[in-house]
């Protein structure tokens with residue numbers, strides 16, 4: 001038996017706070033459980049009542065003569081600790097705490113919340129909530145909530161952090177005939193969180209897709225690990241609310257100001273293998289497809305239509321959702337030509353023309369699904385005066401049966417009542433139906449996204465580099481801390497990078513002109529001089545950087561100039577000296593940086609440098625650590641990826657070297673939690689290799 005079975009497969013339920021007053025939550029919950037057809041035992045608990053809705057009422061759970069699996073608690077928050085205590089004594093193993101007035105209202109509530117969890121733990125009881133609508137459970141025909149009825153039956157387990165949305169989505173399931181096994185309100189997640197429920201529903205035989213409405217995740221690492229573990233058995237799709245940028249939180253580093261929770265959630269979901277939903281409609285659409293259809297196992301998507309317009313819309317959508325249409329091979333085109341008039345088009349999208357009736361749909365759909373090139377199929381139909389949508393629907397279904405292959409199909413019928421009827425017929429036969437080509441394509445793109453995750457997440461594990469010097473890094477970090485400094489000096493930051501095998505130009509700090517010249521000769525001309533001072537973070541702003549120095553005289557002159565500039569810039573600054581380093585040749589400027597996210601811990605960013613990062617914010621994130629393979633994906637997914645591939649006759653840049661640097665830096669910030677933020681900016685990339693010419697590390 002699973003630890004959560006008492007909550008999701010209860011044989012008996014006590015409603016604590018049951019009420020005789022119609023309209024009260026404690027009344028509605030009892031009534032809903034009875035009305036929905038639950039066949040287990042129901043025990044209302046209320047010290048002031050003898051009978052509720054024809055059921056004997058108990059003064060306390062302790063008086064109930066039988067075992068109780070689940071307690072649904074509707075009493076006010078302040079009474080909850082006492083009730084949970086009694087449930088514990090009774091041996092109840094699961095509680096759904098509907099009551100609100102906990103951490104969502106402030107400090108006192110948070111204390112109550114902490115208390116009920118503590119009591120529950122001491123009895124080995126798990127808590128769903130508090131502050132929830134309840135649990136809607138279709139397989140058990142049990143509506144243990146104050147929502148009006150069970151959702152339209154199906155295979156999606158939907159878990160929502162918003163209670164209001166639970167009730168709204170419940171009603172919505174009937175409009176679109178999107179079927180759910182469970183609709184669950186997760187509330188404050190005082191005990192059970194998304195990860196716990198995901199793990200449970202991945203093993204639930206009545207569920208084929210787990211669908212999430214997420215406002216915030218408490219333990220990001222646990223979430224990623226849990227999802228990765230289960231996605232080969234169940235797809236997970238999520239809508240993240242609140243994706244506008246979190247204000248730049250007093251960030252001392254560049255990366256800090258670019259990191260918004262939105263980008264990090266997007267990255268984390270990708271690493272977790274969670275399919276992204278773009279909005280609420282899309283969450284329904286994608287959940288439906290994932291619950292009914294198999295994953296799409298390759299990138300070859302074919303579109304069959306009876307009208308050019310919807311075909312073009314589908315083509316646009318395919319590109320937007322990451323499954324761009326490709327040219328079909330000649331044999332497939334020849335097959336398609338058999339089922340269309342002379343003026344039809346066998347290309348992708350295949351246009352059967354407005355004359356296409358059920359037979360043409362039947363033969364083209366069957367041939368397409370049978371053809372090995374096709375990995376997934378979107379069938380579009382525009383209502384016409386000559387054809388019957390229900391006939392077309394039946395033909396599509398029968399063709400899929402006849403083809404006998406496990407490839408995903410989504411459809412869109414555009415038109416009026418008749419088209420809807422045809423579409424709904426298909427949906428009740430397991431083929432998801434949408435009202436627009438865009439939605440049908442988004443749905444199949446979700447099946448491809450899922451397919452990709454299943455293929456790639458199996459590999460992708462991070463293997464730490466062993467040629468790193470942790471001791472060295474620890475010493476440098478401790479040195480800074482003893483000095484009371486939060487930002488490392490550039491020479492220190494470079495030393496740290498070097499200890500992790502990250503390529504930085506050779507250099508040393510000089511305190512006199514003579515020393516500067518000596519170092520310049522050692523590292524080789526041309527050189528760069530930079531001010532070293534704990535108070536000067538942005539060195540160029542202080543006139544503290546001089547590049548391309550080629551002689552000893554130049555070095556002497558610029559040494560003096562830098563010291564003067566710095567003194568003028570901040571008369572109180574402690575000037576440690578001047579960093580003399582070999583000047584790296586010109587190349588493509590990129591940025592690699594890290595920040596610590598409150599939910600996901602260390603995260604790493606990559607983007608093109610200079611104007612691209614300042615203005616276009618063309619960057620991408622991952623939760624650290626990342627393997628070089630994963631990091632390579634990052635270099636391909638920024639908008640300016642073509643610049644790295646070698647645009648306008650330039651040679652391709654060494655993206656492998658970038659990927660290795662990202663991976664090494666991600667290991668550094670994972671190994672040292674005291675590193676709050678760091679920037680390698682710029683990282684100059686060449687056809688062969690790269691050089692990290694500026695380094696910044698901020699400690700927490």
Ligand code: ADP
Pocket residue numbers: 505528530537538539540541545547581582583584585681682693694695
């Ligand atoms: P800051 O960002 O604090 O102003 P940097 O160390 O980034 O200072 O130096 C400013 C600019 O000088 C860099 O963006 C880079 O273009 C150039 N630069 C700095 N160091 C080197 C180097 N070793 N080789 C080549 N160019 C360099």
Ligand code: MG
Pocket residue numbers: 681682694
């Ligand atoms: Mg810089």
